[in-house]
Every structure is written in C-alpha cells, then in structure tokens.
Amino acid sequence: MDGRDVDHELTRRGAATRQRIVEAAATLVRTHGAAGTGLEAVMSTAGVSKSQLYHYFSDKDALITAVIEWQTACVLAVNEPLLRDLDSLKGLKHWRDVLVDGSAAIDGAGGCPLGSLVGELAERPKQRAALAAGFARWQGYLRDAFERMRGNGQLAGTAEPAQLATAVLAALQGGLLLAQTARSSAPLVSALDMALAYVGGKRPEQQGRARMG
Numbered sequence: 001m002d003g004r005d006v007d008h009e010l011t012r013r014g015a016a017t018r019q020r021i022v023e024a025a026a027t028l029v030r031t032h033g034a035a036g037t038g039l040e041a042v043m044s045t046a047g048v049s050k051s052q053l054y055h056y057f058s059d060k061d062a063l064i065t066a067v068i069e070w071q072t073a074c075v076l077a078v079n080e081p082l083l084r085d086l087d088s089l090k091g092l093k094h095w096r097d098v099l100v101d102g103s104a105a106i107d108g109a110g111g112c113p114l115g116s117l118v119g120e121l122a123e124r125p126k127q128r129a130a131l132a133a134g135f136a137r138w139q140g141y142l143r144d145a146f147e148r149m150r151g152n153g154q155l156a157g158t159a160e161p162a163q164l165a166t167a168v169l170a171a172l173q174g175g176l177l178l179a180q181t182a183r184s185s186a187p188l189v190s191a192l193d194m195a196l197a198y199v200g201g202k203r204p205e206q207q208g209r210a211r212m213g
Contacts, residue, residue: 014056017048017052017056018056020046020047020048021042021046021048021052021053021056021057021063022063022066022067022070023046023070024042024045024046025037025042025045025046025063025064025066025067026067026070026071027045028041028042028045029064029067029117030110030113030116033120034064034067034117034120034121035120039053039060039063042063061124061126061127064121064127065126065127065130067117068114068117068121068127068130068131068134069130069134071113071114071117071134072114072130072133072134072137072138074113075112075113075114075134075138076137076138076141078098078099078102079095079138079141080141082094082095082098083095083141083142083144083145084141086145086148086149087145087148087149087152087154088149088152088154089149089154089196089199089200091145092145092149092196092199093196096192096193096196099172099188099192100185100188100189100192103176103179103185103188104185107183107184107185108176108179108180108181108182108183108184108185108187108188109180109183110180111176111177111179111180112172112173112176112177114131114134114135114138115173115176115177116180117131118131135169138169139162139165139166139169140165142164142165142168142169143161143162143164143165144161145161146159146161146164146165146199147161155199155201156201164198164199167195167198167199168192168195168196168199171191171192171194171195172188172191172192172195174187174191175187175188175189175190175191175192176188178191
C-alpha cells in the first residue's frame, strides 16, 4: 500500500467517524432537544473519544450546525428525486402522496426532521443560517418544478413559482406539525390538498366535488 492509499484510507475512516458523530448527535437531538444533548452523551452514543469529537467539531455549536446540515440532506434525499424533474400536476400529486404515506406510516410522529429544529434553534444566528439554507434548497426544488409547469402550460402564465413554492412548503410544514400533535396524517392531508388545489387554480370545494363525482 503506497502513501496515497494510506491517505485515502485515513480520509475514508475519518469521514466515517465524523458521520457517526453527527448521526449520534442527530438521534439525541431528536429525542432530547439540542439543549438536552450533552457532548458526553454524543461521545458515548457514537463510541468516540473527546479528542476525536474535538478533532472534527470545535464546539457544540459546530456539531449542532452539522446536525442541521445532516437533517437537510436526509429531507432532500426523499424530496429531490421526486421534485428534480417534476413538471405536472400529476407529479405534484405523487410527491404529496409519498409524503402523506410516510407520515401515515408513523402516525405523524416526529414531524419534519428539519422543521422540528426551528423552535429551539432559529434564534441562534449560525443555526438559523443553516436552517434557512436548508429550507431554501427545498423551496428551490419546488420553485423550479413550478417554473417548468408554467412553461409547459400546466400553470397559468401569471403564476408566481417562488410564491407558490413558499405557500406549498409552508402548508407542508404546518401540516406536519399538526400531524405530529394529533398523531394522525389527517392534518397533513388537509393542508397539502388545499395547497395543491390552489396551485392548480381550483378552489378546495371544487376539488372536493371533483372527487365525489
């Protein structure tokens, strides 16, 4: 094994160790909140030493920011394949169905992995910036989808893709929050169905009549 192979192996092992720390911290934060997650608990859960943890993260703030980035990656891993080439109302409905099915499978527990961090962390400048960046990426996929839909006539020429993306993402976050409280995906269904009806230029009551017809 030459020097390059050794360096690659060390880099690979280092990346795996860092990832293990982040995932351990994310699990603890989801259960106990950021304030209730101590570095000793993270080290114990990840199976790393103090020197290893501080090799990758200068302090707890840096680790929590990495947790936000990890949760963003997890959320986008689900959403990006569904939204990347989306250009129709049918595709939008499929995206909605996947998210609703995921919520229903766990009775709404947990809420949004990214949105659930907002209440505790949004008033911390570094964490707020990381959260804003995560939501901006998510919103960007929706905005691009709506731009394609407007371009192919699926949406009216006067539609505002950025505003629609904000409205749909807001409906999703509110629906997930209420689903978490109710332990039911029903609030998420209502929120997304009304949002998608608006995107399609149809009033909610018209959508309801169309379903009964």
